[in-house]
Amino acid sequence: MNREHFSAWERLIDRRTFVGGASLGLGAMALASLMQRGAQAARVGAETSGADPLSGSRGVVQPLHFAPKAKRVIFLCMAGGPSQFETFDEKPKLAELHGQPMPESFTKGQPIAQLQGSPLLALRPLAKFNRHGQSGQQISELLPHIGNIADDICIIRSMQTEQINHDPAQTFLNAGTSVSGRPSMGAWINYGLGSESDDLPGFIVMKSISDSRSPQPISSRQWHSGFLPSRFQGVPVYSQNDPVHFVTNPPGVDRQRQLDVIETINGLNRLRDLDEQNQEIVTRIAQYELAFRMQASVPGLVDVSDEPQHVLDMYGVKGADGSFAYNCLLARRMAERGVRFIQLYHRGWDHHNGIKKYTPEACLSSDQPSAALIADLKQRGMLEDTLVVWGGEFGRTPMAQGDVEGDAVGRDHHIRGFSMWLAGGGIRPGVTYGTTDELGYYAAENPVHIHDLHATMMRLLGIDHERLTYRYQGRDFRLTDVAGRVVDGVLA
Secondary structure: OOHHHOOHHHHHHHHHHHHHHHHHOHHHHHHHHHHHHHHHHHHHOOOOOOOOHHHOOOOOOOOOOOOOOOOEEEEEEEOOOOOHHHOOOOOHHHHHOOOOEOOHHHHOOOOOOOOOOOOOEEOOOOOOEEEEOOOOEEEEOOOHHHHHOHHHEEEEEEEEOOOOOHHHHHHHHHHOOOOOOOOOHHHHHHHHHOOOOOOOOOEEEEEOOOOOOOOOOOOHHHHOOOOOOHHHOOEEOOOOOOOOOOOOOOOOOOHHHHHHHHHHHHHHHHHHHHHHOOHHHHHHHHHHHHHHHHHHHHHHHHOOOOOOHHHHHHHOOOOOOOOHHHHHHHHHHHHHOOOOEEEEEEOOOOOOOOHHHHHHHHHHHHHHHHHHHHHHHHHOOOHHHEEEEEEOOOEEEEEEEOOOOOOOOEEEEEOOOEEEEEEOOOEOOOEEEOEEOOOOOOEEEOOEEHHHHHHHHHHHOOOOOOOOOEEEOOEEEOOOOOOOOOOHHHEO
């Protein structure tokens, strides 16, 4: 039969049959050639340096748009929304108005989460504030250790966001949009810059185990890669039991046998990619090889027995207990090993009631480790090129939720003005940037939107936030959408 008489489908079958049938001949030769680099990287990846292009170790921003101030980011995410009035924003006028109705000029027409239909009564700050360091920054007595690093941090009191409920607000904080399925900030940065580590992911996420009230549920889409290639998504690392799921070899499978399996699977994947040219096949190849290297690197990462006792004491680490203290120490160890974006979730800040009891508890569990991380990075000469961000998805209302004089009183969600702090990586130390109005309702001076935070983070990493884009469904997307400005006032 002449070739031209074959249908397109028959030609496709014929071609695939030929490739499969030739796998012991020309296919085997191609397989050997294609596998050589990947197999070698898998075999000695933990022992040698050198970037594998399949691993995504080089980002797409080549060269960088600006001279970078930071090489990596550690984002300390206080999930649930810390109250700025008990942490970083003292309001004497609010204390004077305690128990009285909030002026309607502040609250009329504003979005409210759970206080709808309730009397809006002012609730004074429930903690005293003190000035700290040479900078004299005002910080709550509930955060004495952060007070000790006042000269190293920049407090932003004028943060704003757009979503008033937890899940969409966390999505907005992470992805710059409340639309699910978009890439997270860690994925964007991993995509733009790549990883400095050969044997760990470029983006790692950890959630601390806490006995505190109201641990917020955290969805995996908060660290997802969205429409970016999936190798840029965050990889959860667990500080108890198996650190990384599905990486440890099953019983009876040694390292050499696992290597043989990975080489064979990746060889088949490479052959398939010759035909399909699919990004996700390349990702699968890279992730198999990275997982193999992680089998050797992760146990050493999470084993802190080699840390001096004074370092463990500085963080308040009592062992691999899944605490925020342990995770902060692991964050420093990850930073030393070249992880580009490290995100620690510390939950238990959602205090609609019982704020007198639960805010001190949340502060107690996070204060010492947060300050220790800054001090530890600084003494190792790493703070200057590590950007640390501390904050939640929003703040809390100046109005009381519940009986304003009762022990069960709390605060509702608030998006018009709240506080975060940043340190290292090109941030001006020892300054307070922005203000809220006299009652702490609105960002009054130098407001900083979440888009602005993202733009500033990327600027410090050497990226122009307007130029790092990805074309998807006919549109160029970016982390800051169509907004965002670099906050020059917080830059050193």
